[in-house]
Amino acid sequence: MDFWAWLGRFHPALVHFPIGIIVVGIILYYINRYRPEWKVAQAISPVFFIGFISALLAALCGWMLAEEGGYDTNTLFWHRWLGVGIVLLSFGLWWWHSKDNLKPAKYGAPLLVAGILVTGHLGGNLTHGEGFLVEKGPEFLKKLTAYDEKTAIPTFDDPDSCNVYHDLIYPVLESKCISCHNSKLRKGGLDMSNTESLMKGGRNGEVIEGESVSSEIFKRVVLDPSSRKYMPPKGTPMSYREIKLLEWWIDAGAHFDKSVSQTETPKDIAGILLSRHKLDITPKSFLEKTKVPALEDQVFVELEKQGFAVQPLAMTSPFIDVRWKRVDSLSLSNALESLQSMASEQVAWLDLGESPLSDADLANVAKCKNLVRLKLQKTPVSDDGVKILSQLKHLESLNLYGTKITNSAAEHLSKMSSLRNLYVWQTGLDQENAENLETSNPDLEVVLGVSVGD
């Protein structure tokens, strides 16, 4: 047990009482000054006395807490000595009041209120972080306080394009280390401002050597904060999550050019990335990753008129599921022309099954570049049609059952590397070609179906 440190932990519990009681004392002082007939004069002195004693206790605990370290040194300096000032001033107010000398309070009372406001605010910044009060505030307040948006933690939405070092680690080093370890100051001979000098290390050799536990840069930030070698020696220390990210980066090989998706990410780091940087690294399908503008309501109405049934894939998704309703009086060619011109990016699923689709119509289908599922079963699509479709780079499921394709289609189908499911029941594509397709694309399953002749 460390008695003094334990005592220090009572600071947050005790500190709010003197704030309240001293303010009550000051209110009583002003009431007495302007409404003496309310007869509160007797109460002022004891209230200030209680304020002084409780402020003294809170300040003592605060002093012990500060000894533990781990606080922004600059803010801590002002918080500490303003706190001491409040203790002294509250003692003074009580002393003069008990001697019936009311004059000093004329200046002391407003001074004390101002002191409490400033000290309390600094205390808040110490526990919650700099900029806590303005972070969510109006813009003018941010400008007024020179709140720097850049020091706010950046957010990312794509693990492919988020570089581990430049986007996640460097900003931490910049805010915590580089004010001393830069090309001019080079404290300890170490310059962390560029990647080469960082790897070169400082006067005592490399700071990143193998695993995190053997690297000086990591060892220094996880030392006991009261240690002489603890980094950073002043300013805000590294947070737990910053240290975890640093550890993750070093253990992954301290690389500079890999993205988050190229780096192995344990569960706890995934959690930190999500909560700190809003970066979700769970694998996403093509449609979840791709962003396209949502369609206007008018487009739905128009496409319905042309003979399609149109549904969004989900309430929150801009992509649509389109089905030809097989209304004989409407022209499929015209409808596909409209579909391509109005929603070429948004069509993700398209069902044209059992329609009189011609190979020429497929040119319009192939322009819907984000197609993932395409159903052309029982249509007159031929090998030439499949050639046109092979432009579709994201197609995962293609239904060609009951079409006129033959073995010649295999050549075009083999180019569709994103394909996962291919349905060729009742077509001219034979088992040998189907197996070849599966061999060249291991993710592909070609469904031949049962033999019709049985």
Added chain:
Amino acid sequence: MKIVKDFRNRYVKSQTRRHFLRQCSTGLGAMALGSIFACRNDKEHLLHPTGTVEGISHYPGKAKRVIYLHMAGSPSQLELFDYKPTLNDLHGKPCPDSLLEGRNFAFISGTPEMLGHQGQFKQYGESGAWVSHYLPHFSSVVDDVCFLKAMHTDEFNHAPAQLFLYSGSPRLGRPSMGSWITYGLGSEAQDLPGFVVLVSGGLTPSAGKSVWGSGFLPSVYQGVQCRSEGDPVLFINNPDGISRDIRRKTIDAINHLNKKEYEEVGDPEILTRIAQYEMAFKMQMSVPEVMDINREPQYIHNLYGTEPGKASFANNCLLARRLAEQGVRFIQLFHWGWDSHGASKDEALNGGFVDRCQEVDKAMTALLTDLKQRGMLDETLVVWGGEFGRTPMRENRLGVDPELIGRDHHTDAFTIWMAGGGVKEGMTFGETDEIGYAGVKDKVHVHDLQATILHTLGLDHEKLTYQFQGRDFRLTDVHGKVVKPIIA
């Protein structure tokens, strides 16, 4: 000023709860009518093109529809899928008291004997799933299937357990799963109901038609039972001497009267009634066509083992595929006769059980194969299972033929399988203890199954709600967790 205040007070007092409810229900009814037909001609509906109530956030679902093959009476998982060699070793030994203490079984009393497997088990496919010799066809498609082996439920009698499985509550009155799903997603079928029920095996399930009822949801969402024997829907044909034109005029006249009544009283059930008349009129044309399996080629009949004109499970499987092709959202099959207590020849593991296996094996395998070759299995979730499991102990009912072998109802462990839309292929999830008495790993409760089925369709079971009697209800009540590991 006082006059204004007084007037306001009077106005507030005159607005009763009834006014409020009426205003609510009109809106809901209109939405219900719109979504069941998926007719989208007004802009308002376009805001919710899937027919769901505003505010439900979906994710893109892999499955578009569900075919639920329910084995009413509950087949024994210990004779079909859940292979436990230790149980064979313990065959004939008395059941230890620790398994019986404080437990209620439907029929077991005293100390029963343990009962070894009646089937011979083997592993099949690349996934190495265990299947017994009772299902020779099915064993060839196990790589398309995901088994849930540690299912458990709360109810040990058929009717409450079936209600629990389909409505989330063992008591009557809640909407069934198919109703919730058609309420949530609407229907793609223009001329057919969104929720169709097919029954085989001679009897309706113990819980009656409530397992496809719509509860407090508008009754447009209730399941419509179609028969594979005789007229598919009773009284669907016009009576002699009534032409389709006359029928149309009759319905128009009735609907006109109903609309007037609705404008006066605002009861949403009137809108349902109007919708049902319209649907019935369309179904007079569409149902005979879709239900006529004579149109299928011979190789399909060979595949399923169908015999047109019979109320068989095989016919119903083929019909399920035909209905799925037409865009029906939820197709519910019930096959009766799996309650193998050993109380009679037909209710014994060495009697009716073997017949039931033969009845379903070929047909359910054919359904999976056929959906797959048509490219429909990816977007159709097929679920197979009973309402609970059966005990590893032999049922010891007095006074029946000692040759008959049976097992009692069991809530702690049973196996179901799922295939297709959004579920991993060739997977076995969950494990029971060495005698198959209870789940020990990856247990899945009935509410979890419901949540998972909704998830594959892109519905969030916590957001698919309906307000009734002052609170929001949902299929999973206040329970349920999506079984994420089996989601593809």
